[in-house]
Amino acid sequence: MLIEKSVKDFIYEVKSDNPTPGGGSVSALAGSLGAALSNMVGNLTIGKGKYEEIPEEKRTLLEINQEKLSFLIDDLLSIIDEDSTAFDDVMKAFKLPKSTEEEKQIRSEKIQLGYKKALEVPLKCAQKCLETLNLQKVFAEYGNVNAITDVGVGTLLAYSGLEGALFNVTINLKSIKDEEYREKIEKAVKESLEKGKELKEEILGIVYKRLS
Amino acid sequence: MLIEKSVKDFIYEVKSDNPTPGGGSVSALAGSLGAALSNMVGNLTIGKGKYEEIPEEKRTLLEINQEKLSFLIDDLLSIIDEDSTAFDDVMKAFKLPKSTEEEKQIRSEKIQLGYKKALEVPLKCAQKCLETLNLQKVFAEYGNVNAITDVGVGTLLAYSGLEGALFNVTINLKSIKDEEYREKIEKAVKESLEKGKELKEEILGIVYKRLS
Numbered sequence: 289m290l291i292e293k294s295v296k297d298f299i300y301e302v303k304s305d306n307p308t309p310g311g312g313s314v315s316a317l318a319g320s321l322g323a324a325l326s327n328m329v330g331n332l333t334i335g336k337g338k339y340e341e342i343p344e345e346k347r348t349l350l351e352i353n354q355e356k357l358s359f360l361i362d363d364l365l366s367i368i369d370e371d372s373t374a375f376d377d378v379m380k381a382f383k384l385p386k387s388t389e390e391e392k393q394i395r396s397e398k399i400q401l402g403y404k405k406a407l408e409v410p411l412k413c414a415q416k417c418l419e420t421l422n423l424q425k426v427f428a429e430y431g432n433v434n435a436i437t438d439v440g441v442g443t444l445l446a447y448s449g450l451e452g453a454l455f456n457v458t459i460n461l462k463s464i465k466d467e468e469y470r471e472k473i474e475k476a477v478k479e480s481l482e483k484g485k486e487l488k489e490e491i492l493g494i495v496y497k498r499l500s
Numbered sequence: 501m502l503i504e505k506s507v508k509d510f511i512y513e514v515k516s517d518n519p520t521p522g523g524g525s526v527s528a529l530a531g532s533l534g535a536a537l538s539n540m541v542g543n544l545t546i547g548k549g550k551y552e553e554i555p556e557e558k559r560t561l562l563e564i565n566q567e568k569l570s571f572l573i574d575d576l577l578s579i580i581d582e583d584s585t586a587f588d589d590v591m592k593a594f595k596l597p598k599s600t601e602e603e604k605q606i607r608s609e610k611i612q613l614g615y616k617k618a619l620e621v622p623l624k625c626a627q628k629c630l631e632t633l634n635l636q637k638v639f640a641e642y643g644n645v646n647a648i649t650d651v652g653v654g655t656l657l658a659y660s661g662l663e664g665a666l667f668n669v670t671i672n673l674k675s676i677k678d679e680e681y682r683e684k685i686e687k688a689v690k691e692s693l694e695k696g697k698e699l700k701e702e703i704l705g706i707v708y709k710r711l712s
Contacts, residue, residue, distance in 0.1 A: 311652065321529070324515040451652075
């Protein structure tokens with residue numbers, strides 16, 4: 289498993305001339321790191337120092353989000369490995385026989401199914417990164433000010449995981465023939481990128497304000 | 501060493517209530533991953549397929565940048581660990597005695613020296629990430645088109661490493677009393693952030709164009 293490798297070895301695996309692990313796995317890692325940084329800020333905030341001075345409603349939100357982030361860290365961690373095999377079915381399908389019309393038909397269908405699977409993994413990654421960004425905002429507003437830079441880095445990373453994963457959705461989408469499916473995914477890509485950009489700008493605005 | 505830990509354990513170390521490893525180390529990791537992705541694209545481009553069709557001048561640039569990226573990966577890898585101890589001198593200095601005027605003077609000077617050291621580590625990280633972005637452009641333009649999404653993710657990561665590291669420079673700069681030094685660093689922060697943003701936008705523009 290990739291996540292059992294050392295940080296150094298993982299980076300050397302990325303660097304190698306093997307296409308996996310590539311941008312897909314790295315996007316999931318970025319998302320997981322982003323969630324982990326906000327979770328750390330939560331650990332340095334909840335129940336510490338002047339925590340009781342934070343409005344109760346916001347404390348509840350911090351605590352709920354803290355728990356949700358904990359799950360997202362692990363979800364994104366598993367996508368690191370999942371992404372590196374997401375394209376396997378496409379490769380297998382391309383190797384199927386294509387001598388008869390029936391074989392050609394089956395092969396083509398399997399290729400299409402493979403591409404759908406290959407793009408649904410980074411799509412899931414993008415959704416988890418967007419969710420992470422969503423949860424991070426309250427940490428920027430009410431998290432321990434000494435750790436405000438960590439919220440900033442976490443936001444940059446979660447956003448990179450989102451846009452990075454969407455690159456991988458888009459490239460695989462180019463091979464999809466099912467127009468209805470393609471339009472549905474294109475819409476989801478566009479909407480989540482817009483929402484993510486908006487959230488990132490908003491959170492970084494708060495970070496810069498509290499930093500100054 | 502942090503980089504000898506597994507990816508999973510590293511993320512759990514970030515998540516913990518210990519402030520290190522935090523955003524500084526994660527920024528260096530992001531930069532190193534960004535450089536590694538472009539290096540992989542180089543490995544999938546140089547000498548492969550239609551490589552000879554790329555203008556000679558650009559092939560030379562790809563090969564030079566490929567080598568430089570290889571060094572940057574390792575430089576940024578070592579900053580992951582360096583950053584986690586960058587603040588140690590500040591902590592030590594705060595524990596120095598402050599009974600006499602002379603002790604107060606020494607303590608204050610050591611604190612200032614500590615903050616300078618603490619900010620020079622992320623400043624170096626930011627410079628290495630900016631250099632990575634600079635080298636990445638030609639991979640976006642002439643790299644293997646099948647790996648164009650990897651250049652995209654690499655760019656997002658190198659940029660996150662840059663802005664993330666600069667957060668850490670800025671927060672430590674607030675404690676520096678030497679006005680001349682502070683102004684010099686503030687200028688460097690502003691300039692490298694502007695340059696990095698410009699490069700990121702430019703590279704991502706090329707990525708989206710080649711992706712469509």
